[in-house]
Amino acid sequence: MAEVHIPMDRPDYLWPLFAGLETLDGVGPKTAKHYKALGVETPKDLILTLPVGGVDRTRSDSIRDVPLPGMATVSVVIGRHRPPVSRGRPYRIEVEDAKTSFQLVFFHGKSDYLSRILPTGARRVVSGKVELFDGVAQMPHPDHILSPDEAGDIPAFEPIYPLAAGLTQKGLRRAMTAALAEVPNLGEWIDLPLLDQRGWPVWHDAIAMAHAPKGPHDLAASALARERLAFDELFAHQLTLALARASNRKGKGRVTQGNGRLRQKVLESLPFKPTGAQMRAIDEIATDMATPARMNRLLQGDVGAGKTLVALMALLVAVEAGGQGVMMAPTTILAGQHYANLKPLAEAAGVVIEMLSGQDKGAERRAKLAALKRGDIQILVGTHAVFVEDVAFADLRLAIVDEQHRFGVRQRIKLGQKGQGADVLVMTATPIPRTLSLAQYGDMDVSVLDEKPPGRTPVATALVSTARMDEVIDHLRKAVAEGRQAYWVCPLVEESESFDATAAEERAKLLRAAFGEGVVGLVHGQLPPDQKTAAMADFASGKTRVLVATTVIEVGVDVPNASIMVIEQAEIFGLAQLHQLRGRVGRGAAASTCLLMYRPPLGETAKRRLMVLRDTEDGFVIAEEDLAIRGAGDVIGTAQSGLPQFRIADLETQTGLMALAQSAARTLLVRDPKLIGPQGQSARILLILLEQEKAIRLISAG
Known part of the structure; x- marks a missing residue:
């Protein structure tokens, strides 16, 4: 496949964001390891880790103005210290606000430390949860203890971040402040009319706003700053897929055009008439194969929608053109099933079909491989055993992968490489909700079988x-x-x-x-x-x-x-x-x-x-419900599915945003295929920032 060569040199002003976490205030090598559990390894990862909640720290005159138990931020005068009289008892300090007195409580409190930071007679601003214990108001372990001149540092609404073992909110906020100070102003990769229409802030401001929520409304996915950052992730992902798609279309494919003779024989041997959806998919695939660009198509069909017939017709196009086709399934049982279903139809057309699996050994295996290399076997059905180095084709024109979500992208690429520019058709019987389909297969053209063949009973x-x-x-x-x-x-x-x-x-x-x-x-x-x-x-x-x-x-x-x-x-x-x-x-x-x-x-x-x-019984309705109930990660099983892992975007709730991102990415590439204009250059920066250049190289390598 021809690569889309887009230089991906990281500009100097982005380097601080990709440095080690140890460059941030308060993060040493040991703490940096704890951050890995959050998937955070660089300052850039940290700034893209948004708050998951917030605490109202609005100043009050007195804890009497706050419903208890509840959060209070008040100015107090420090009174008497009451160290514990026996082991296991807490250290108590009496304090007085504008209207009443209460206690600060510390378990395992150290007398010298507490006397130093809370000296009797001094004024302090304290913030934490106040609760009643035996009728006495207490604030156990205040979150903040500051002198009045430092108290301005406490935000009225304080963000709460996700934590891992070994991390604290205080330490994370300190590191976050240092990371946010490194955030540069970047050019704009979003179309300005779209930016205005959605009311989104520029990227630099969006980052700042997302980390300084004014209230719970700013934590919602629909908050403008968060929505913009989610769009950026989806846009970078869709840009990667669109580049792969463009690269694929430029990829040296081969014109594979059949005369329809073998397909006609199969249609005449069928006891039923194919559905309109099957005929449409067959036409789309044959049209793709007839172009010099390499086909990269997904065939989605519900249970029993008749994908096998469509697959056979595609394989017959390859045979009519004088070439070979291969169909690969994830298990021996399924490969055997496909072989059993395809064999009588292929034989009706006078086509030689064979199956190859890990069970083939010795002379039998050698004979099959020799026949395949000579071109005597026209259609091969197999498991991943067809990946093995010694499997060689005379002229492979089409590779079909069934149940794609069980294979990795690399395996798909490897299969396509068995033939010089072989077309690739991926099939799945799992109807995929539109959002996930865009996220997972956005680089592919899609054919959908949405009718059931005659003879299927409810x-x-x-x-x-x-x-x-x-x-x-x-x-x-x-x-x-x-x-x-x-x-x-x-x-x-x-x-x-x-x-x-x-x-x-x-x-x-x-x-x-x-x-x-x-x-x-x-x-x-x-x-x-x-x-x-x-x-x-x-x-x-x-x-x-x-x-x-x-x-x-x-x-x-x-x-x-x-x-x-x-x-x-x-x-x-x-x-x-x-x-x-x-x-x-x-x-x-x-x-x-x-x-x-x-x-x-x-x-x-x-x-x-x-x-x-x-x-x-409608698989597409079921798939949408499944997405609503379980969420994107579980529907296909993220580990296997090739679904991207987004830090901010949410595939379940932001369906519309994904479709918008796909449209924006494709529009940009039509206008500026090499990403050399001002918006294109900014889009490159986004790809570097979100480390999508890896994905571009992986997919382009196909």
């Missing part, structure tokens, strides 16, 4: 308490006697395959006792690959009628005769996962059922999740 979903387990087993016994098949999914006991396996094995034992030995199959992550494959094959062929499984079956498993899905302890699964599991049934002509078994009592959130699932 799935009736019901909530059942675990107390009714015997009824569920009876219901299942009747269904099995009628020739139907069922999945029984066991809960994730904890993030451990061995625990999950135990749960599944126990349940299989119980069901075998109820239905007889040969009726119940078992599949979980701990089984050797050949046993997993055999268990799936027995179920697919109808040899076993009930398949007990962990979430290994979540994605892509296709057994049309299976019409019942039982999910145990459904309340502990995420919405997207429940939706995926339910999508394993409703693939045949029989009326299908999904039973969500839960352990009462249900918490509010769990109840809301299960009700959403009961009430709709």
Whole structure:
């Protein structure tokens, strides 16, 4: 891929912000280590760590003017010191404000220190929480003790920052004051009309205002200073993605244009007519492949929307053009499923399709690799085993990655490099809310399958308490006697395959006792690959009628005769996962059922999740609800998802801001593709400031 070469030299005036934290007042090497727990390693990180709360420290004449218990900031005259009379008792100091007297209380107080900072007869301004103890007003361990001439340093509303072990508010504020003194005035990267329209302050002022809130309203995400800083983060991220997209489009792709002959054969062999959404996606992909730019497209489809057919049509474009295609899935089970689904269709078109997995060994593997290198294998389906160095293609034109969120960006790039300028199509069966889609896949063009193919039956979903387990087993016994098949999914006991396996094995034992030995199959992550494959094959062929499984079956498993899905302890699964599991049934002509078994009592959130699932089968509605309930980090699993980690922006509540940032980033690049104009130069500074140059280089390296 051709890189967008944008020099990223850090200007001198930014260096202080990227120095070590030890350059700040009161931060030594030991304290600097404690800051790492907050993700803070430089003064720049510190200034982008905004207050999470605030304390009202408005001056009062007396604690009598403050509702107790409550915060008070008052001027007092120091009275008698009363050191503890026995171990474990507090040190008390009597003080008097304009209207009444009260006590300052110190546990483990040192007499010489307290006599020095609070000498009897002196006037001090103290600020802290006042409470009544045995009818006496007390202020334990005041937050501030200052002489009257220093008291102006106490803000009327004092910001509270997030802390980690070893850090204090006082120490952090001292370091923050030093860091804020290093903040330079920077040029403006936001379009001036947009800045005026939103009423946002310039960057320097926004930083200052965000760290000096006047009240709780200034801590809200909608406060102008915070909103502007959130926009900056989203804008830098979208600019990175837009640069990657521009770079990708300039990237040396290849014109891959088919004559439609093989695709026509497949369409004629289908027992149904593809949906409008499928035909639209097929056209979009074929059009992309026919251009000299390299395709980088995301195919989003709900459970059962028919992505497999779209994928095959894309692979056939590559074959029609005289090249090869590869489709990669995250697990052997899923790769095998894709292979089983694609094989009859590919054969109907007279196309050679093979599967390669880690299970291929010795002579068989060597024969497949040689055929692939000669070009005799036209379509290859595999797991990540296709990344291995010795896998070489004669002419790879298209790489398809299924369930992208389980792969890293680097793996995607590596796959694309197997072919000179191969087009890349990424597929996901997890409908992604618009905000997350913009955050995660903003560099890609998107095709959405939002219609269900004919023949998919609606799935009736019901909530059942675990107390009714015997009824569920009876219901299942009747269904099995009628020739139907069922999945029984066991809960994730904890993030451990061995625990999950135990749960599944126990349940299989119980069901075998109820239905007889040969009726119940078992599949979980701990089984050797050949046993997993055999268990799936027995179920697919109808040899076993009930398949007990962990979430290994979540994605892509296709057994049309299976019409019942039982999910145990459904309340502990995420919405997207429940939706995926339910999508394993409703693939045949029989009326299908999904039973969500839960352990009462249900918490509010769990109840809301299960009700959403009961009430709709629309994956996009479910995804939006999931985002609202769980938040962005959990919806896809941030560690795997490639979702950016923002310090200020909030993906759940600032959907509109993300879309605005994408539009602003793309507009700027259309006007100034090399970022050399005044606004473009300022945008470079933003990318450096938010360390997005790393992302530009990573994505450009693709």
